[in-house]
Amino acid sequence: QAPPREGVWDQKAMKMLIDTSNKGQRQVLEMAAADPRDDDEVAQQDFERTVAWSKMSPESYLKGASAKDLQMPIAMHVTKLRNGELLLYCPVVVHSGTFLSSWLRNLGPVKYIVIGSSSHTTYLPEVLRAYPEAVVVGGQTAEAKLLQARALQRKKLDVCAASNEELASLNETLAPLGARVVAIEGDGFTEALMVLAHSTLLEVD
Secondary structure: OOOOOOOOOOHHHHHHHOOOOHHHHHHHHHHHHHOOOOOHHHHHHHHHHHHHHHOOOHHHHHOOHHHOOOOOOOOOEEEEOOOOOEEEEOOOOOOOOOHHHHHHHHHOOEEEEEOOOOOOOOOHHHHHHHOOOOEEEEOHHHHHHHHHOOOOOOOOOOEEOOOHHHHHHHHHHHHHHOEEEEEOOOOOOOOOEEEEEOOEEEOOO
16 A cells, blocks of 8 residues: 555644643543553553654654554454445555455445544545545544545535434444444543444454
8 A cells, every 4th residue: 555645644633633732641641540441651651652743744754654663553444234335444545446446346335434543544535535425434533634634525524423413323324234333432532433343343442
């Protein structure tokens, strides 16, 4: 897969993900301290890494500088719904003329794109251009970042997970097709969404 075009990523969009000020740091650490499942030291390390990423130039980020100290395999999940339509979870770039593009086209029409984490939006502008009619589902921060990148053709997400009504309406449609989108309450860092598809739970990070 080729890297996304320049302009997809910028520092302003990164700073929309998390407040990198001292106040933002306190908020992240307070959330970690309030949840016994979280590790305060890991939360601090994650925050410091985010601050470092926010200071990178677009050129450095797109050349992979953010991943030098990480092992971060990229993967997306493809779910074929009972009506033959496809749901893409955390999609990667699908280049025209590649095996992946051909495989998806033969598998069925892409109807839904679910943004599993507001941290992972770098590839989305390319994906949304490839599938302009797909219903796009995600969090408020992902919406803000995609608007900054001029990637939302309809100027908003089709389903914003922050709206209980929109999410409930989506799940009414998906339930007979074998899928459900679940918003993780209290996740102020990534606004994570999971998908339960045919009794298999899909998650990111």
